[in-house]
Amino acid sequence: MACPLESHNSELLVAYAAGELEMEAAHALERHLEECPACSALAAGQAAVWKALDAWQAPAISPDFDARLYRRVRTEAPATWWRRLWRPLRPMPLFKVLPLAAAACMLLIVSVLLERPANIEPVAPRAETVRVDQVERTLDDLELLNQFDVASHTDSAHPNTM
Amino acid sequence: MTRMGDAAVALDYDVELMLRVKDGDSASFALLLEKHRGPVIHFLYRMVQEQPVAEELAQEVFLRVYRSRASYEPTAKFTTWLFRIATHLALNWLRDARSERGQERLDDGPVDHPSHQISDRQASVEQQMVHKVKLEEVREAVAGLPDKQRAAVLMHKYEEMDYGQIARVLACSESAVKSLLFRAYETLRARLAHMG
Numbered sequence: 362m363a364c365p366l367e368s369h370n371s372e373l374l375v376a377y378a379a380g381e382l383e384m385e386a387a388h389a390l391e392r393h394l395e396e397c398p399a400c401s402a403l404a405a406g407q408a409a410v411w412k413a414l415d416a417w418q419a420p421a422i423s424p425d426f427d428a429r430l431y432r433r434v435r436t437e438a439p440a441t442w443w444r445r446l447w448r449p450l451r452p453m454p455l456f457k458v459l460p461l462a463a464a465a466c467m468l469l470i471v472s473v474l475l476e477r478p479a480n481i482e483p484v485a486p487r488a489e490t491v492r493v494d495q496v497e498r499t500l501d502d503l504e505l506l507n508q509f510d511v512a513s514h515t516d517s518a519h520p521n522t523m
Numbered sequence: 524m525t526r527m528g529d530a531a532v533a534l535d536y537d538v539e540l541m542l543r544v545k546d547g548d549s550a551s552f553a554l555l556l557e558k559h560r561g562p563v564i565h566f567l568y569r570m571v572q573e574q575p576v577a578e579e580l581a582q583e584v585f586l587r588v589y590r591s592r593a594s595y596e597p598t599a600k601f602t603t604w605l606f607r608i609a610t611h612l613a614l615n616w617l618r619d620a621r622s623e624r625g626q627e628r629l630d631d632g633p634v635d636h637p638s639h640q641i642s643d644r645q646a647s648v649e650q651q652m653v654h655k656v657k658l659e660e661v662r663e664a665v666a667g668l669p670d671k672q673r674a675a676v677l678m679h680k681y682e683e684m685d686y687g688q689i690a691r692v693l694a695c696s697e698s699a700v701k702s703l704l705f706r707a708y709e710t711l712r713a714r715l716a717h718m719g
Contacts, residue, residue: 409712410715430556430586
């Protein structure tokens with residue numbers, strides 16, 4: 362067989378140490394290991410690593426793990442559309458939110474600055490609509506006032522007639 | 524190699540369970556939790572090396588699975604998806620912890636080394652001490668690996684994932700995984716070969 366190290370196939374030695382090779386492939390490799398000190402050293406080292414990792418057991422899981430999880434699941438009430446919209450932003454740390462907020466502010470400022478005054482149409486003065494009946498009523502009022510003035514003058518000129 | 528490759532997604536029973544969760548079957552979620560709770564927490568523990576943090580991250584993993592039920596599409600093996608979430612959370616936590624602690628190494632501080640890690644309770648005190656020192660050496664060697672190499676080694680060693688699945692979890696090519704594992708095992712051999 363081709364030397365795994367020379368053929369850049371060192372994963373074969375890793376697989377051998379892990380006991381993952383088929384029997385035939387393992388025997389072929391073992392024959393090679395007998396005559397290749399470099400591969401033999403690597404395989405022995407890898408076997409030691411595998412054994413050392415085997416000894417590393419993870420601690421026991423807290424008995425209330427599931428209960429805690431289901432409590433959190435229950436608090437996941439049916440989300441309203443706005444809560445679903447907000448959710449991606451909610452756990453976002455400040456350093457991610459700040460650039461977004463700054464970008465939004467910049468966009469707002471630029472949009473205000475780009476609003477050209479020339480775009481504002483001058484407001485045309487509204488044409489006054491004059492109604493004939495209003496004019497007639499006003500003239501009538503004026504005439505009534507004149508008559509009232511005349512009457513008051515007459516009253517002041519002859520105070521004793523009352 | 525005898526490692527099981529990615530089975531067709533259609534044959535993945537976990538995918539079927541997840542599709543039932545999507546249809547509102549909470550019992551299927553309980554089954555998925557029962558089956559994957561241990562591997563996920565243990566993987567996260569070996570990644571972050573703090574049990575309370577590992578459990579908290581695992582809660583987030585399963586919560587995300589539950590939250591995503593409505594939009595779930597079986598495009599990959601369920602475990603690939605599950606460990607992608609777990610790895611993502613672990614790598615983020617490690618990055619944040621590093622930036623919080625500056626250059627302080629994660630393994631400098633006190634960590635939990637429960638006595639139950641010593642499998643042989645009948646061993647003498649001296650043997651227990653030797654065993655504890657060896658475990659500490661292993662733990663430190665793994666903690667010393669770059670984050671992605673560590674994730675690749677843990678998935679390869681403890682979850683028995685093949686290169687293809689690890690590549691899909693880490694969102695990289697198989698050759699990149701081979702390279703990650705080659706360098707990782709090279710480092711571990713340099714540190715742990717004397718323990719053989």
